Amino acid sequence: MNSGDEAGSGPAISGKRTTIYDIAQTVGTSASAVSAVLNGTWRKRRISQKLADRISAVAVEKGYSINLQASVLRRERSNIIGMIVPKYDNRYFGAIAEQFEEGARKAGYFPVITCTQRDPNLELEAARMLLSYQVECLIVTGATDPDRISDLCHAAGVKVVNLDLPGSKAHSVISDNHQGALELTRVLLSVRSAQTGRDECLYFVGGRTNDHNTSERVRGFLQAHSERGMTVPAANVLACGYAAQKAYDSLSALGHVPKGIFVNSTISLEGAVRWLTDLPAQDRQDILYCCFDWDPFAALMPNCVGMAQQDVPALLERVFAWVATGKTSTTVELVPCRLRLQQP
Amino acid sequence: MNSGDEAGSGPAISGKRTTIYDIAQTVGTSASAVSAVLNGTWRKRRISQKLADRISAVAVEKGYSINLQASVLRRERSNIIGMIVPKYDNRYFGAIAEQFEEGARKAGYFPVITCTQRDPNLELEAARMLLSYQVECLIVTGATDPDRISDLCHAAGVKVVNLDLPGSKAHSVISDNHQGALELTRVLLSVRSAQTGRDECLYFVGGRTNDHNTSERVRGFLQAHSERGMTVPAANVLACGYAAQKAYDSLSALGHVPKGIFVNSTISLEGAVRWLTDLPAQDRQDILYCCFDWDPFAALMPNCVGMAQQDVPALLERVFAWVATGKTSTTVELVPCRLRLQQP
DNA sequence: CTCTGTTGCTGCATCGATTGAGCAAGCATG
DNA sequence: CATGCTTGCTCAATCGATGCAGCAACAGAG
Structure with missing residues (x-):
């Protein structure tokens, strides 16, 4: 029944995750070398192929996975992009969520979506949470009070874009x-x-x-x-x-x-x-x-x-294009809708 | 047009987030005191009401928001619970996502959902990402290969539950x-x-x-x-x-x-x-x-x-109940479906 | 006036990954 | 043999929050 193997140098013993220090110790090298190898900067840092191979092998063997909390803390960028949606359970917001994730990944972000049930307090709470997770940018969809969320983001120096419903304190991308x-x-x-x-x-x-x-x-x-x-x-x-x-x-x-x-x-x-x-x-x-x-x-x-x-791909395309520009003006972009008529 | 106010002791200047050290400095106290006040442990740590009030006031004024990356890194628990869903854009998975978030919040977790488009590679990739974000638990919904994800989680010492599709290496909650x-x-x-x-x-x-x-x-x-x-x-x-x-x-x-x-x-x-x-x-x-x-x-x-x-509330209720027990056995729980018949 | 206890705070190590600075060894050049 | 350059690594500070250990100030007991 119990499949946890306590012995040997295998995967992490329950509760203790492998760190670069563990790997450094078993390989007999420094944590910096391990870090460089595992994040791909090792060529630039002149680590030898041989050492790199040894480190990679041990990392795989131990089932290493990076601690992004530590990584993000150290680096200036978190690569996290947040989105607030009111609901998941209709096709419109379902499509928005799905294509947001796709677009975010394509742009090199890790997407985090939070659903706020059209509850203004939950919206604020969720926005605060996402800011605490160091999102680089927040997409606010169908919020009841987008401007208060914009204020929060501005105070934290975080980009905001309103989607679906316009606000007066951030760029808005909405359907026509x-x-x-x-x-x-x-x-x-x-x-x-x-x-x-x-x-x-x-x-x-x-x-x-x-x-x-x-x-x-x-x-x-x-x-x-x-x-x-x-x-x-x-x-x-x-x-x-x-x-x-x-x-x-x-x-x-x-x-x-x-x-x-x-x-x-x-x-x-x-x-x-x-x-x-x-x-x-x-x-x-x-x-x-x-x-x-x-x-x-x-x-x-x-x-x-x-x-x-509503043209969800176009809406999101506009959102990501805006995010990429890094501009901060307060404008409204209108995206035309597609008419889908019943075949007679 | 430009609303960024550069002067004064107001909210963070663009790009630099307020930290407990900033607050400590303006109040003229230590970072530990600020930390204790802002995370609610200050009574226990014998900080005076007066100091606590001053700190809170400055925190609000500066628009402070905690850096959870740093916090999670330090503490043993992340409070993050992850979910993998294949799609958002149908009512079943939409409801699962929505009620997962609700249940997670009720249980004191921060929910992070990732959509994997029924792509086995994306599933693995997403699971790895969530593990890197230190999720305490991963709910795997409708995965094409739940067992490989279970392996990953076991290696990291992270709880897994399969939802909707059963696997052989973790507890599964599925419809009958x-x-x-x-x-x-x-x-x-x-x-x-x-x-x-x-x-x-x-x-x-x-x-x-x-x-x-x-x-x-x-x-x-x-x-x-x-x-x-x-x-x-x-x-x-x-x-x-x-x-x-x-x-x-x-x-x-x-x-x-x-x-x-x-x-x-x-x-x-x-x-x-x-x-x-x-x-x-x-x-x-x-x-x-x-x-x-x-x-x-x-x-x-x-x-x-x-x-x-499918009885989504019951399914998730079973999932969270299982997560709360902390058990690790490999069993399958069946949840009956509701029949909804057309009124004649 | 010493001893103990309480109040109210500060100092510092720590979590794990990153990165600039730096160092030793090897080699070539003059 | 001194000098400079390259290669291949290590050291140590750092990110922000946390929490243990500890310290000063003061009150009350003896």
Whole structure:
């Protein structure tokens, strides 16, 4: 049962990790030589091939792994890049997290992501933690209060970039929510009017109006209507928050069945689709919706006209490009969304 | 534009972080006192309230944040717990990542998650990295080769737990794939036979047969058939890998339209559903499927009979309970799945 | 006035890796 | 044989936080 081998010069005895000093001792050399060999600077430091080989062999044999806490402490750079995301469990943030890691590794960083559940206190706490781990740069995604985090980072002399939601105290890379919403609304309006033969105002469901992204999307939504000479009644905009249940409740509370719905996020869409499937079949037939954000299953639902997919690769490409420049100005970069329409 | 204030005793000048020595100097005390005050051990170390207050005030004023690299180096414990996940961008792993972080924080750990794209080399590399950051414990989720990672961890004296996929060299917490697949298949078989009046073998799509989870699910799938006296032809099991496109291709390649499909994961389901929506409407009508793993949108698709949802909270609860015991034996814990059936 | 005990602090070694400075040995050149 | 150069290594300080050992000052007991 117990596989720990106590004897011999094998791998570290439980609890004690091998250090460069251990290796130096068994090889009969100095810790500096071991360090130089193991971090690749040995040629420059004129260590002989022979010694290098002996050291490498012993390191492998002992299962050595560097203590990066010690290494980072000594060097000026930590090579750690941090990210704060509100949630992992939807496709948008899942993709952001995944591609952030990929990009970070490609740029030579070690990525550390922390999920903050849209809780402002947890956001601050997480940012502080990441700073304590000496991140060189922090990417703040969808934070409720990005500016306070920017302040923290500035105090520590750490680069910050806002992603997805803009802030006023750091560079921001965000989707062009207005453009995406405008185009998406145009599509839904024209499909519906082709179907019914007349123009009818759509409903907007989900999000919060004081949130930048939602207000930009509402602006696009309204503009698409006014392009057709329509004025949307205020009651058609149900900015009820992001939770799925809220969307379900506010659609149910309407008292009638809206025929065209702009859903503000896949999270709200979960509620909207649930509401839809709970309707009697004949009501369900001619309801159409579109949704800001993309999900592969939601995109294939029969009532879905199209989705606006935020261009995650482009967003992250912009973020890493910004990080590489080392600039510190406070600007906002807009990245266009991709429209993904249902094949008829 | 430039908000950096160079003068005064304010927050750190860009590039230089405040340390306990800086604070000690401005307060006119020793670094030990500052350390004791800032890490909460000052009462025990008999620092006066007055000095403690002065130190705290200066620390806040200077925007001090502890250097955890230095702290961890000195102490015996790092408080870091690591996790390796193959992907973030589906609901199952998204939920695992999110709840892992929550559980880790509750247990007093700092969670670090790394995503390895189902790439065995990246898995090893990531494990090595996490060990270098002195993780106290590593949770290995869905790794292609968990045992090699276990070896690495044992060599470093670090606890390991396998999650989702079992390994032979560490404790494993996994879903009861056989039970879940058995029950799910029973449901689909009975719904289909109620519909058509006769028993018909289902198709199994997705996964790899040499993968533990897939083979257990196939076993459940076959057993549900044999309970009804049916023998499934080998050709009905399309273990074509996990990628969505593979599922699409192997369903298209069949040459006929199977009427009942057991889909092995939501990733494969993306392909299956795409295949479904590409079919002519009359073919699509009476196809039913079920799927192992849960997705809120997929669950609401009209042809979906039910999904097996892995009990993520229970899985992680078991993982953390195991970590807390500190035991090292090699056992497998099975956690039952929840069946989520389509409301008729 | 000495002895013991308490309060409130400081000094210093330590964790493991890194790196500039430096040293001994070997060799070639004048 | 003195000088300079190269090769191949070692020494020791350093990064920032921690915590043990210890010390000065003072109070109270005898």
